[in-house]
Amino acid sequence: MSDRRIKNIVIVGGGTAGWMSAAALSQLLPHGYHYRLIESDQISTIGVGEATIPSIRNFNMHLGIDENDFIRHTQGTFKLGIEFVNWGLNNSKYFHGFGSVGRDQPMANFYHYWLKLNQQGLAGGLEPYSINTVASMMGRFSTGRPDLPNSPLADLSYAYHFDAGLYAKYLRGYAEQRGVKRTEGRIVQTLLREDGFIDAVVMENGETIHGDFFIDCSGMVGLLIEKALHTGYEDWSHWLPCDTAIAVPCSPAGSAQAHTRSTAHSAGWQWRIPLQHRIGNGHVFSSRFMDYQAAETILMKNLDGQPLAEPRQIKFTTGKRKQAWNKNCLAIGLSGGFMEPLESTSIHMVKTGLMRLLSFFPDKDFDQVDIDNYNRLTDKEYAQIRDFLILHYKVNQRDDSDFWRYCREMEVPESLQLKLDLFSSHGRILRENEELFPEDSWLQVMHGQGMRPRRYSPVVDQRNQEEIEGFLYNTQAVIRKCVEAMPMHLDYIRTHCMAKQAA
Numbered sequence: 001m002s003d004r005r006i007k008n009i010v011i012v013g014g015g016t017a018g019w020m021s022a023a024a025l026s027q028l029l030p031h032g033y034h035y036r037l038i039e040s041d042q043i044s045t046i047g048v049g050e051a052t053i054p055s056i057r058n059f060n061m062h063l064g065i066d067e068n069d070f071i072r073h074t075q076g077t078f079k080l081g082i083e084f085v086n087w088g089l090n091n092s093k094y095f096h097g098f099g100s101v102g103r104d105q106p107m108a109n110f111y112h113y114w115l116k117l118n119q120q121g122l123a124g125g126l127e128p129y130s131i132n133t134v135a136s137m138m139g140r141f142s143t144g145r146p147d148l149p150n151s152p153l154a155d156l157s158y159a160y161h162f163d164a165g166l167y168a169k170y171l172r173g174y175a176e177q178r179g180v181k182r183t184e185g186r187i188v189q190t191l192l193r194e195d196g197f198i199d200a201v202v203m204e205n206g207e208t209i210h211g212d213f214f215i216d217c218s219g220m221v222g223l224l225i226e227k228a229l230h231t232g233y234e235d236w237s238h239w240l241p242c243d244t245a246i247a248v249p250c251s252p253a254g255s256a257q258a259h260t261r262s263t264a265h266s267a268g269w270q271w272r273i274p275l276q277h278r279i280g281n282g283h284v285f286s287s288r289f290m291d292y293q294a295a296e297t298i299l300m301k302n303l304d305g306q307p308l309a310e311p312r313q314i315k316f317t318t319g320k321r322k323q324a325w326n327k328n329c330l331a332i333g334l335s336g337g338f339m340e341p342l343e344s345t346s347i348h349m350v351k352t353g354l355m356r357l358l359s360f361f362p363d364k365d366f367d368q369v370d371i372d373n374y375n376r377l378t379d380k381e382y383a384q385i386r387d388f389l390i391l392h393y394k395v396n397q398r399d400d401s402d403f404w405r406y407c408r409e410m411e412v413p414e415s416l417q418l419k420l421d422l423f424s425s426h427g428r429i430l431r432e433n434e435e436l437f438p439e440d441s442w443l444q445v446m447h448g449q450g451m452r453p454r455r456y457s458p459v460v461d462q463r464n465q466e467e468i469e470g471f472l473y474n475t476q477a478v479i480r481k482c483v484e485a486m487p488m489h490l491d492y493i494r495t496h497c498m499a500k501q502a503a
Helices: 015-028 055-062 067-073 110-119 131-137 164-177 292-301 346-359 368-394 402-409 414-426 439-448 458-462 465-484 489-496
Strands: 008-012 034-039 077-079 081-085 093-097 159-162 181-184 187-192 198-203 208-210 213-216 233-235 244-250 260-265 268-274 279-285 312-315 319-321 329-331
Touching: 008 015, 015 034, 015 055, 015 164, 015 346, 055 067, 055 159, 055 346, 067 159, 067 164, 067 489, 077 489, 081 131, 093 131, 093 439, 110 439, 110 458, 110 465, 131 465, 159 164, 164 181, 244 292, 268 292, 279 292, 319 368, 346 368, 368 402, 368 414, 368 439, 414 439
Parallel strands: 008 034, 008 213, 034 181, 081 260, 213 329
Antiparallel strands: 077 159, 081 093, 187 198, 198 208, 233 319, 244 279, 244 312, 260 268, 268 279
């Protein structure tokens, strides 16, 4: 019986996606495979300073990466959630904190009890019931305390802000130590076999690099998945109309906050990502509703410090490849699709794409049933994240621009409309098939942008009013006490993981 195992894995493209792929595969599949990563120093990557979600901690943990060392080398800070400004209405703000809101009860989720009192005017916003939100608003941070199982500190959920270029550099060193070979240069041709599979890529210097399995991390250009295999693209810009970003770093100002800020403007929104050595900024907007010069002016007028580079334009079309895995080529990162960075899902999707690959890892037969199921699960993940992003645009009460009116009036996918209708009735939130964002995330965005259910769940009436009021009051008090015991965010960084010098 012939050996059907693949041996040569070629990763096309570096950046965050490429070096995450190289690091993960060389660590988790170290035996029997040869890894080669091709990248060109002449081709810039999208990375403009990254905000992440808590799943990146699991990725780093699987690689055995020390958190403090990683933060030091990437000029990182910590992230407890996202502050949204001017989204539901102008001059409004709310917070999407990671982790839980309150503590769920046997009969119903916490937010149903909160909703009853909120509708009676006896409970304000959600913020005091989220330890992440309270801590971030007070400028405090600490890691979790699993040794305190009954405390809100036990499962404190957090992520990171970091310099994407430094993260790729950090992972490159990690991967090369595990045998990954890097090839510098440009690919000028992709050679296909008679069956349409990729046989090799040809470099600008004439070298031909053969592979059994190719991972396309070439970014939105999709050098292999699209230019060579013509896989096709599913365009979602009718639901997510922003198509351009302008990015620029600026000097740090004040203490680094433990959250990302997203500020809505008249035809899009602006991100603010605080690092140790700079602040990453960008304006995501729809060119259909705003011209480039106006968008750049808005961005530059809303910087906290002095710009450190010229503004850079990034054009994109929100959507995904029709197949993430086509023949012997797998698209990872932006080569597989683009979901605007509103909820910081880009690196998470690199991670899940790689973990899913391990579940369906191929041999030379590339069984179609494995490929089809990989693609089915990938499509589902994209659609679930897509719906959560559309929610931010659809549920708005702004009437100051054509952009926001268009977003409010547009039809949305049936899967999202079901969630909106269900919440509008009794405040119920349905999470299906282990989708990424939990009930508390949907709740914070829906409520934060002005959605109000007609009624609360009648199940909560099994507890008397006084008991519910005491439960909510105690929840607030415990969270406040825990946060007051935390160090300031910047003090925590200085103590544990301050970078030696600015990059």
